[in-house]
Amino acid sequence: xxxxxxxxxxxxxxxxxxxxxxxxxxAIIIGLTYFKKWGYLWREWLTTxxxxxxxxxxxxxxxxxxxxxGVDALLMRTQLAMPNMTLLNAQHYNEIFTTHGVIxxxxxxxxxxxxxxxxxxxxxxxxxxxxxxxxxxxxxWLFFAGAMLFNISFVIGGxxxxxxxxxxxxxxxxxxxxxxxxxxxxxxxxxxxxxxMTGVNFVVTILKMRAPGMTLMKMPMFTWSILITSVIxxxxxxxxTIALLLMMFDRLFGTQFFTMTNGGMDMLWANxxxxxxxxxxxxxxxxxxGIYSEIISTFAKKNLYGYKSMxxxxxxxxxxxxxxxxxxxxxxxxxxxxxxxxxxxxxxxxVPTGVKLFNWLFTxxxxxxxxxxxxxxxxxxxxxxxxxxxxxxxxxxASADYQYHNTMFLVAHFHxxxxxxxxxxxxxxxxFWFPKIFGFRLNERIGKIAFWFxxxxxxxxxxxxxxxGLNGMTRRMYTYSPETGFGPLNMIATIGAFGLAIGFIFxxxxxxxxxxxxxxxxxxxxxxxxxxxxxxHSPVPEYNFAIIPTVDKLDAFWFAKQDKKSLFEGKKIExxxxxxxxxxxxxxxxxxxxxxxxxxxxxxxPAIISGVVVLILLAMRSFERDHGHHIHxxxxxxxEQKLRGDNA
Amino acid sequence: MxxxxxxxxxxxxxxxxxxxxxxxxxxxxDMSFAAGMTILLVAAAxxxxxxxxxxxxxxxxxxxxxxxxxxxYALFVGLVTIFGSLxxxxxGIV
Amino acid sequence: MKHDTSLALExxxxxxxxxxxxxxxxxxxxxxxxxxxxxxxxxLSHRYGNGPTxxxxxxxxxxxxxxxxxxxxxxxxxxxxxxxxxxxxxxxxTFFIITMLFGLGFLGVEVTEFITYVHDGATxxxxxxxxxxxxxxxxHGAHVTFGLLWGTAIMIQVKKYGIDxxxxxxxFIFSLYWHFLDVVWIFIFSxxxxxxxx
Numbered sequence: 001x002x003x004x005x006x007x008x009x010x011x012x013x014x015x016x017x018x019x020x021x022x023x024x025x026x027a028i029i030i031g032l033t034y035f036k037k038w039g040y041l042w043r044e045w046l047t048t049x050x051x052x053x054x055x056x057x058x059x060x061x062x063x064x065x066x067x068x069x070g071v072d073a074l075l076m077r078t079q080l081a082m083p084n085m086t087l088l089n090a091q092h093y094n095e096i097f098t099t100h101g102v103i104x105x106x107x108x109x110x111x112x113x114x115x116x117x118x119x120x121x122x123x124x125x126x127x128x129x130x131x132x133x134x135x136x137x138x139x140x141w142l143f144f145a146g147a148m149l150f151n152i153s154f155v156i157g158g159x160x161x162x163x164x165x166x167x168x169x170x171x172x173x174x175x176x177x178x179x180x181x182x183x184x185x186x187x188x189x190x191x192x193x194x195x196x197m198t199g200v201n202f203v204v205t206i207l208k209m210r211a212p213g214m215t216l217m218k219m220p221m222f223t224w225s226i227l228i229t230s231v232i233x234x235x236x237x238x239x240x241t242i243a244l245l246l247m248m249f250d251r252l253f254g255t256q257f258f259t260m261t262n263g264g265m266d267m268l269w270a271n272x273x274x275x276x277x278x279x280x281x282x283x284x285x286x287x288x289x290g291i292y293s294e295i296i297s298t299f300a301k302k303n304l305y306g307y308k309s310m311x312x313x314x315x316x317x318x319x320x321x322x323x324x325x326x327x328x329x330x331x332x333x334x335x336x337x338x339x340x341x342x343x344x345x346x347x348x349x350x351v352p353t354g355v356k357l358f359n360w361l362f363t364x365x366x367x368x369x370x371x372x373x374x375x376x377x378x379x380x381x382x383x384x385x386x387x388x389x390x391x392x393x394x395x396x397x398a399s400a401d402y403q404y405h406n407t408m409f410l411v412a413h414f415h416x417x418x419x420x421x422x423x424x425x426x427x428x429x430x431x432f433w434f435p436k437i438f439g440f441r442l443n444e445r446i447g448k449i450a451f452w453f454x455x456x457x458x459x460x461x462x463x464x465x466x467x468x469g470l471n472g473m474t475r476r477m478y479t480y481s482p483e484t485g486f487g488p489l490n491m492i493a494t495i496g497a498f499g500l501a502i503g504f505i506f507x508x509x510x511x512x513x514x515x516x517x518x519x520x521x522x523x524x525x526x527x528x529x530x531x532x533x534x535x536x537h538s539p540v541p542e543y544n545f546a547i548i549p550t551v552d553k554l555d556a557f558w559f560a561k562q563d564k565k566s567l568f569e570g571k572k573i574e575x576x577x578x579x580x581x582x583x584x585x586x587x588x589x590x591x592x593x594x595x596x597x598x599x600x601x602x603x604x605x606p607a608i609i610s611g612v613v614v615l616i617l618l619a620m621r622s623f624e625r626d627h628g629h630h631i632h633x634x635x636x637x638x639x640e641q642k643l644r645g646d647n648a
Numbered sequence: 649m650x651x652x653x654x655x656x657x658x659x660x661x662x663x664x665x666x667x668x669x670x671x672x673x674x675x676x677x678d679m680s681f682a683a684g685m686t687i688l689l690v691a692a693a694x695x696x697x698x699x700x701x702x703x704x705x706x707x708x709x710x711x712x713x714x715x716x717x718x719x720x721y722a723l724f725v726g727l728v729t730i731f732g733s734l735x736x737x738x739x740g741i742v
Numbered sequence: 743m744k745h746d747t748s749l750a751l752e753x754x755x756x757x758x759x760x761x762x763x764x765x766x767x768x769x770x771x772x773x774x775x776x777x778x779x780x781x782x783x784x785x786l787s788h789r790y791g792n793g794p795t796x797x798x799x800x801x802x803x804x805x806x807x808x809x810x811x812x813x814x815x816x817x818x819x820x821x822x823x824x825x826x827x828x829x830x831x832x833x834x835x836t837f838f839i840i841t842m843l844f845g846l847g848f849l850g851v852e853v854t855e856f857i858t859y860v861h862d863g864a865t866x867x868x869x870x871x872x873x874x875x876x877x878x879x880x881x882h883g884a885h886v887t888f889g890l891l892w893g894t895a896i897m898i899q900v901k902k903y904g905i906d907x908x909x910x911x912x913x914f915i916f917s918l919y920w921h922f923l924d925v926v927w928i929f930i931f932s933x934x935x936x937x938x939x940x
Contacts, residue, residue, distance in 0.1 A: 132764065234771045235722060237771070238772070238775035239778045253866065255877070256869055257786070262869045263870030264786075268733075319724070322724070322725050326736045334740040337739075341735070622892075622912075653821065671936055684937070688937060689932075703819070704922075709762075711759075718770040722770035722771070734785065
């Protein structure tokens, strides 16, 4: 392999990116050395098994990926702003819509949600950590290795260019000869394994580690949503594992799964991809529902309306989510029975979703609504998501879908569910739980400016796409002629996209601003919250709760506040057993990164060596006898006094 | 010595060998596809349950309901994947 | 951490109980993983291209040996756990070693089978049917291989530390894995080989 094949060459934008990457890496290295922070980074972050810190690392990675995917989006929107633009050529456009899709779903939405659930779930159920803290760190580092592997593809070897769904035969070696789709199969595989482990970890955590008295039906709604989500992860991700494995085999070893000859079946890929892909949609939306449930009930100052029906709907959604995947390829020709079945199943799924929407509305009804930043996102979500849902039902009708299939109408639909659904939710969740992690709130004024930019620009950016789609503009078209008449609406959409970018700049600026100027919260409960995470201090001490709370009902903390009681009564501080930090997961992530990288380029010897190193690391872990450590009572008492602010 | 070979385990082992032989019948006797598949399915299902209950002790703790639910959910997703895919990729194609 | 001492040793701490539950859940994910491989196999099982059909390819003798070896190793693995619960380290180790040897035997037969196929010109690249066959069998075989390495690591630990909460827990979890692989094999035996030869 020649050097100019190894590095991507010939694009001024890529060269600029190369320079930026080198400069940014240098800046980080110099900065860490100058401020003597290497040890801090290693001790406090890279080796941590603390669920809160892992959550924060997930969220930081997600924000970085949001930036990357956002730049991709702006490039695409600029290219489409006017007819016959030449900012991007067809190939570059293909690569960018592919990476935009993959990064936004798998390396932005997923880690953002997993980050929030890492931070919040153990606190909400009154636990000291997740069930398997070390496995949790492994999950994070595998995700991070996958994300980095995917991201270097655009400077080394070339990005994947067959769409985020990577349909065959386009994604085959024959039609996509670059290593781009090797990156796709391996990066997703590595981070997918991490996600699967997260799913198992959180199911065990939620089932086994709840505070005394907290039965399943007394759990906060966010925890419920994460339980259901984790179950879907556990059963959906293995399908992706296999699909990606077969893709890798086809591309690296010349197997005949998705080929056009020797019996291969190209549509089998699409089938497997969506068997995972549709549950995946619910993996990113159910936690969002959970976040909104918490926020709406907190800021309407009412208990959540229809708790039981919320739970039942989520269980129903989790089952139905596995029965609808083929609606992504009605036009393949699978016949009336197939199309009919999947069409009806898809429409059925809108029923439990509708139940949830009504529950939120009834929670708001006659509530004393506080218009905080998180609440604004929740309120903007309800109507916007409804538009996304209703157009989804339109798409679910198989016969009508022949008209909408692969048009901008579809693009508008899924952005209407994913942005107000998932993206607004994770931003709202970040504002909501930020004080819990860092001990101060994000500035409300800047937060609201960001909100209005984001909420309005979102409508401006995506509403026109519905009409463009109905007018016949297909998705993934890199340019169009003036005669199509698509120009004006596209220009409006592009303006909206840049408005969104401005909103996100405000959002990031707000984090910086609040770090410097926000008043510190001493109560631990700045929003007058309802669930257990607000019962401990902010920032949360390593052990979460000095005394494990006892609960007897839903929103026990809220009612305890009303009755001026404590959830910690009658118990003494005891010694706390905590897991030790370890560098193992980080090292494993690094080795997996190299394993993936060598496989991408079919460098077999180094790949085999990396694989053996992985096995050795697993064996070392097996032989290790690590019993963790104990935090003594005096130490806990001291920490608690400091956090309360009294020096007595 | 006897305590090392509990009757339940030995019976289970013998039974699983017999079930394998029963399944083998579909190759040696001429029968319809439906009959053959039924035999294979029943024999395999019994063998799987033997392993689950006898050797894996799925029912021995208080969390057995969770374990059953887990297996049932996994089988639901697995079977939906198999038969849904066959419907979409083979049976339905016109 | 007060815990019920009437429970078997492998359940006796909270972490241990969580690990066992977690592993069961993981096996649920494995069920879906193998179901997906079966999906692929069933979808492609009549797409021979220019390659051989199951009737030309499969030989019952090897398959029966594999089945016998794996069923027996599953049985001895169950006996090993039974001895462990009686607190008898020596028979436990003996049964574990027998389990590993039978597992190794299974793997040997499978590798021989693969070599024969390839010699006959039936490789993973020949047809869609063969790609899906090799991948399904190979994934199971890779699981068995991993199981052999894992089981060996655990045996060394039992030898070193004896039967305590940690090693009992690990051994029990390993036994779950091993029995599960036997279950998967039963389905491969029935729905790949016997159905193919019907």
